Amino acid sequence: MAEVLGLGITHYPMLAGADTHMANLLKSTLKDPDIPADRKDVRNWPELAQREWGDDQGVAAAAAHRARLLSGLTRCREALDEFRPDVVVVWGDDQYENFREEVIPSFCVLAYDDTEVEAFAVLDMIKVPNAWGLPKDTTYRMRGLPAFAKQLATDVLTSGVDVAYSYEQRKGVHFPHAFANTQIFLDYEHVGKEFPYPIVPIAVNCYGEHVIARQGGMAKFADIEAGEQLDPPGPSPVRCFELGRAVARSVAAGDKRVALVASASWSHAFLNDKDWHLRPDSDADIRLYDALVAGDYDTWQKVTTREVVDAGQHEMLNWFCLLGAMSELGLELQWSDFVQTEILNSNKVFALYQ
Numbered sequence: 001m002a003e004v005l006g007l008g009i010t011h012y013p014m015l016a017g018a019d020t021h022m023a024n025l026l027k028s029t030l031k032d033p034d035i036p037a038d039r040k041d042v043r044n045w046p047e048l049a050q051r052e053w054g055d056d057q058g059v060a061a062a063a064a065h066r067a068r069l070l071s072g073l074t075r076c077r078e079a080l081d082e083f084r085p086d087v088v089v090v091w092g093d094d095q096y097e098n099f100r101e102e103v104i105p106s107f108c109v110l111a112y113d114d115t116e117v118e119a120f121a122v123l124d125m126i127k128v129p130n131a132w133g134l135p136k137d138t139t140y141r142m143r144g145l146p147a148f149a150k151q152l153a154t155d156v157l158t159s160g161v162d163v164a165y166s167y168e169q170r171k172g173v174h175f176p177h178a179f180a181n182t183q184i185f186l187d188y189e190h191v192g193k194e195f196p197y198p199i200v201p202i203a204v205n206c207y208g209e210h211v212i213a214r215q216g217g218m219a220k221f222a223d224i225e226a227g228e229q230l231d232p233p234g235p236s237p238v239r240c241f242e243l244g245r246a247v248a249r250s251v252a253a254g255d256k257r258v259a260l261v262a263s264a265s266w267s268h269a270f271l272n273d274k275d276w277h278l279r280p281d282s283d284a285d286i287r288l289y290d291a292l293v294a295g296d297y298d299t300w301q302k303v304t305t306r307e308v309v310d311a312g313q314h315e316m317l318n319w320f321c322l323l324g325a326m327s328e329l330g331l332e333l334q335w336s337d338f339v340q341t342e343i344l345n346s347n348k349v350f351a352l353y354q
Contacts, residue, residue: 087258178264248328
């Protein structure tokens with residue numbers, strides 16, 4: 001008989017970097033000449049932002065933020081070890097990594113065998129030192145479970161939810177960091193060593209209309225105002241909810257102990273156009289967090305694609321998948337934490353369902 005654990009975590013890339021660089025995204029944003037000067041003036045920022053920025057441009061705030069995140073990750077890892085899963089299924093976004101102009105699937109099960117992963121490929125691209133002081137070419141093995149992944153894809157397709165599948169990583173690019181960082185952060189004290197559980201990633205096209213237009217990254221306001229050539233949207237929040245339910249039914253029909261994980265921070269400053277990329281949309285995040293705590297799935301299922309994009313909550317589609325699964329299985333929220341920030345790009349949430 002199958003047993004299931006549900007987890008929600010972050011794969012925030014800058015957590016893998018040094019505290020001195022954690023506010024780099026904001027520092028880069030402040031150099032954008034097309035953002036009004038009064039918006040960039042620290043004296044006009046919200047009180048929390050001013051306090052976090054301090055007199056060291058966020059270094060002390062980064063250390064405190066890291067401590068909160070590691071506390072949440074430790075609790076999730078302890079629950080994972082107590083549960084002893086046969087496999088960990090992770091919903092994560094592909095940020096113009098495996099999937100590019102050739103094809104952008106809404107959902108894709110990565111039915112990979114064991115894969116050698118570059119631990120700090122993203123940090124190396126942006127010239128940020130890693131938090132462990134390890135060589136920048138450090139790699140680790142991500143164990144796969146292809147037979148399980150293929151059966152999962154089969155079950156989901158048979159249930160009426162279209163999902164792509166992949167047997168091989170794209171050549172010449174780093175492994176999608178949503179999944180790479182999930183293993184790193186759940187094994188924070190042993191980076192580069194063996195993680196005891198195989199991982200089956202499910203890539204979600206969270207970036208939708210911006211995945212090719214912005215190549216999954218930041219954009220300057222001059223380019224935005226000139227008129228972006230937007231892409232078709234990603235899957236709707238309600239469709240992600242349905243995918244989660246289909247995955248849950250597949251898992252429940254099996255005989256394995258399965259951990260289902262949503263890997264994503266919540267609203268991202270660099271995707272929050274209406275606030276000039278300076279801060280996440282905390283109001284939108286808190287509304288959904290309150291609904292999560294209350295077990296209010298109706299509120300989540302009423303969220304539209306436009307609302308997600310306008311709030312910069314693109315990557316939260318991974319969480320819609322998780323909540324769909326939790327609602328299908330009737331698992332209850334045992335613990336959660338909302339980690340708010342104004343200057344470190346994104347609010348982060350942890351959740352444990354049993």
